[in-house]
Amino acid sequence: MRAWAILIAVVALLALLPLAGNNYALRLATTVCMYAVMAQSWNFIGGLAGYPSFATAAFFGLGAYASAILQGQGAPMLLSWAFGGLAAMAFAALIGGAILHLRGHYFAIASLIVAEMLRELINGLPDLTGGGKGMNLPILRISVASEAQFFFYAMLVLAFVCAATAIVVHGSKLGFGLRCIQQNEDAANILGVNAYAYKTAAFSLSAVFVGVAGAIYASWVKYIEPPDVFDILLAVKPMVMVLLGGLGTIFGPALGAVILLAFEELVWRNFLTIHAAALGVIIVILVLFLPNGLLSTVRGWLPAKASSP
């Protein structure tokens, strides 16, 4: 109940942002929402089930390309976005069957290859995807200001739906089973958890919203190419955000997205040449000082409360 209240309050507050009328802030907020979606999504498979997936970039790129190709055939934009999400989800369910029996580092490596494989596939199909030249997307015939607002609200709605799904999953049998799998998969199996089905469900959940985010992103920037939408950083950043905010928590991923992007923006503006190194430093500090993320660390500082639900 408290989680729903927090979610609705935050989203309602963010929805007022366009009143400030600052396109820079709006652009930044759109990016925050996008990364919140990606971090929240990664949390399903990486945080709840404990499978460190690098496939986020693959789902993002697949969603972007699936939607771009469909729009190239003349389909309406919103329908194409939904298609991008479904394509990513179906792909995750399929590829999950092949790699989810691997554990730990082996799974991480296998999931890392998935994005590379898709990138090569798209490079190899220039007739359909434009290959290395990339693809252009239709331009919206509305003013620059209303376009910025439109994409901000699109990402905000997606982030809301994704966080709402996270709240539902956390309290459900699925979330409970995933936590069991994360803690001890063999014991979970013996207790009657269909670990294979649960992991596939988590992997598909980690794909669907990222696919839609990729599709919205493509329409937003209007030009996509493989190195952009299959960028490995798209897989790494959500992980860092979740670790920063709190692994397996409901709002940790979104909080991590806000903190990391704020930090990136500051470093990037002030130290252009060393911002990549700065990201590395954050990761090191995280592992050393905040192994359980900011949320649980802050919770540890607070006086012990009676167990909250």
Added chain:
Amino acid sequence: MTALLTLDNVSRRFGGLNAVDSVSFSVEKGEIVGLIGPNGAGKTTLINLVTGVHPATSGRVRFEENDITRARPYQIARRGLARTFQIVQPFPKMTVIDNVAAGALFCGHAGSVREAQNIAREHLAFTGLADMAERPAASLTLARRKRLELAKSLAMRPRLLMLDEVNAGLNQTEVEDALAIIRRIAEQGVTIIVIEHLMKVVLSISHRLVVLHHGQLIAQGAPREVVNDPRVIEAYLGAKYAGKREALH
């Protein structure tokens, strides 16, 4: 009497090793069967084979009317076959109550997480862990973790419960407590297979013993007869000692 579990000529090979070799026996409803044998006899492998963790390489396992030889562990669990592990397997960071609730939730008896937690509370009371409900499982002592394993399996509402050395590493009083709990479980109509090294414990609790040695079944029957069987004495103590006892009789 009807057989609840039937093993028909089951074998399990690991490379060149016959960990379980053409074993056949059955367990009747309501029995407490003691499964004994020296270290490395294949007792745990036999349990793994029945629960689908390492399926049989040949032979058939039947539970009630169903062939479960090739079934997956979670499917077997949902049919009412529960086990505890020799090396305890809790969900370490989850609370004690959630550990037990998992059993109730995934074996199909509880509709929701909350209902599962209510069921779990009863089993915690039964195993004497009610005070520990909100603590993480990792914080329990070994004796309590063993009881947690029991509570988890009981929450699955099993018809057959396999206890893999629930008493190993416990002191005298803790063993007495555990035995009392096992007897009460049996009184509720649960069929039990106990793997146990403490001979006194096995003899006091089992209706029937099954003895494994080098993966083969070498004897079965009433406890007092089985422990006097020369082949069993030979397996535990060597041929020389067995021969001496023969001469005495």
